[in-house]
Amino acid sequence: MTKRSIKVRLEDGLDARPVALLVQEASKYESNIYIEVDDKRINAKSIMGMMSLGLCAGEELTVAAEGADEQTAVDNIEKFLSGQVA
Structure with missing residues (x-):
């Protein structure tokens, strides 16, 4: 198991559109992923x-x-939450 603490750096936080994109990103992986x-x-x-x-x-x-x-x-979700992936 890989765990990492991450600070949300998206300007508007996780409202509807960023949540949908995050779910899309997480769904690319075979692993079970939890926030x-x-x-x-x-x-x-x-x-x-x-x-x-x-x-x-x-947060x-x-x-x-x-x-x-x-x-x-985890690496790519961290990039997303850091605003490095659009």
Whole structure:
């Protein structure tokens, strides 16, 4: 399992469009991917689950992935949340 703490650096946080793009990114990977915030653990491939988090710019979260491509998945999700991928 690969885990990494990440700060959301998207200007508008994770509103509807960025959440949809994040779910698309997570769905590219074979690994199980979860976003953890406080006591919540949400499947990153679930648009409804991700929308329920309502994350704002500057908030901290943990990305956890387990599977064959977990390292790549966490790296690319970190790039997305850092605003490095459009």
